Amino acid sequence: MGDETTLDGILKRLIEQVSQPMALDGGQSSVAVSASIGVAFAGERSDINELLREADQAMYEAKRAGKACYWIFGTGQAASA
Numbered sequence: 435m436g437d438e439t440t441l442d443g444i445l446k447r448l449i450e451q452v453s454q455p456m457a458l459d460g461g462q463s464s465v466a467v468s469a470s471i472g473v474a475f476a477g478e479r480s481d482i483n484e485l486l487r488e489a490d491q492a493m494y495e496a497k498r499a500g501k502a503c504y505w506i507f508g509t510g511q512a513a514s515a
Contacts, residue, residue, distance in 0.1 A: 442513060445471055445504045449514075453502055470496040471504035 452469040472493025476485050488507040496505035503514035 449502050449504065468502040472496055472507065473504060474507040
């Protein structure tokens with residue numbers, strides 16, 4: 435996945451794009467949402483179920499840390515857009 439700076443930029447851009455207001459009803463009203471992203475990396479012995487569990491745990495950590503942020507499993511810290 436490259437380096438941490440590249441990953442940070444990708445995740446922040448994703449959060450920013452998801453957070454853009456969307457027009458509804460022909461532009462008469464709009465809605466805005468936010469995203470909490472959990473990231474997990476596969477190791478040599480990882481299986482898909484373990485990877486999904488770790489990503490899910492990371493997502494819930496991101497939700498606890500606040501809106502519009504991501505959490506990388508096993509790092510102990512969140513980053514926001």
